[in-house]
């Protein structure tokens with residue numbers, strides 16, 4: 001199993017580290033445009049191998065896509081992150097050009113690959129890959145919902161004063177400060193609906209804290225987060241590499257599902273060796289349906305800024 005990660009920055013390196021530590025891939029190639037940077041990150045990570053007990057071989061390269069040839073999975077993290085006060089949507093001007101050229105170079109050398117898009121604004125970047133490559137829709141996956149759901153569970157556990165392992169929940173919709181739809185109607189603590197334990201006001205607070213999870217960290221860190229994003233990507237990569245048939249909310253091209261079409265947005269999907277093997281339709285409350293509709297309108301507005 002060969003995995004390429006483009007962008008050896010904060011998220012790309014964290015993602016490579018988690019993939020290696022989980023020890024399911026034979027090879028991870030890190031590629032960056034900055035001279036020597038991916039080589040340095042790869043060497044540093046390889047020096048963790050004996051300490052952390054993994055056999056995954058990590059190599060770093062500067063912009064030479066021939067070294068990525070025949071990758072089973074490619075992750076795109078290249079591009080600029082936001083600074084405090086910015087929205088993810090503001091990154092489109094620079095990141096669209098990067099994602100377009102990177103995805104085309106990757107496919108040239110790995111025509112059968114599955115692409116995971118991370119660069120922001122992620123739903124629009126995922127749509128861009130659909131519009132500018134000929135990969136089938138099951139092989140283009142946007143990562144956002146897995147991370148947002150992890151943050152939702154963190155906030156739920158905090159409100160419930162419970163261990164995170166007691167809590168389950170999912171966030172669908174657009175990966176943006178306003179577009180996320182945390183599914184409070186489905187969230188549970190050991191199969192009991194969280195609404196049994198939390199007031200509407202407290203649940204609302206959990207929802208709002210979840211939606212601005214990325215912005216909160218960006219304000220604290222001066223740039224956006226990387227540990228949980230890297231871990232979330234590694235979970236998707238592992239589900240595909242190990243054909244786990246796990247369900248994650250991922251950004252995928254919708255063609256009528258959830259009453260939406262011609263956009264990529266987060267919905268629950270089954271991930272296995274073919275990438276997105278199924279889109280899962282789940283019942284939403286009326287409020288969640290309305291929120292999903294508004295979220296889709298926001299994503300479409302950003303898609304409209306693409307020069308296709």
Ligand SMILES: NC(=O)C1=CN([C@@H]2O[C@H](COP(=O)(O)OP(=O)(O)OC[C@H]3O[C@@H](n4cnc5c(N)ncnc54)[C@H](O)[C@@H]3O)[C@@H](O)[C@H]2O)C=CC1
Nearest residue numbers: 007009010011032033078079080081118119120122143229
């Ligand atoms: N979808 C999600 O849930 C998340 C998305 N992100 C996004 O991921 C992206 C990366 O974030 P960070 O790693 O924090 O940024 P970073 O600045 O630490 O790393 C980005 C790397 O991309 C490289 N790069 C730029 N253009 C390139 C090109 N044409 N080819 C190859 N490499 C290139 C840069 O040299 C840099 O090393 C940002 O757009 C950020 O908004 C970040 C966290 C979560």
Ligand SMILES: O=C([O-])CC(=O)C(=O)O
Nearest residue numbers: 082088214215218224225
């Ligand atoms: O907040 C950002 O800009 C990066 C990101 O997508 C996240 O951490 O959720």
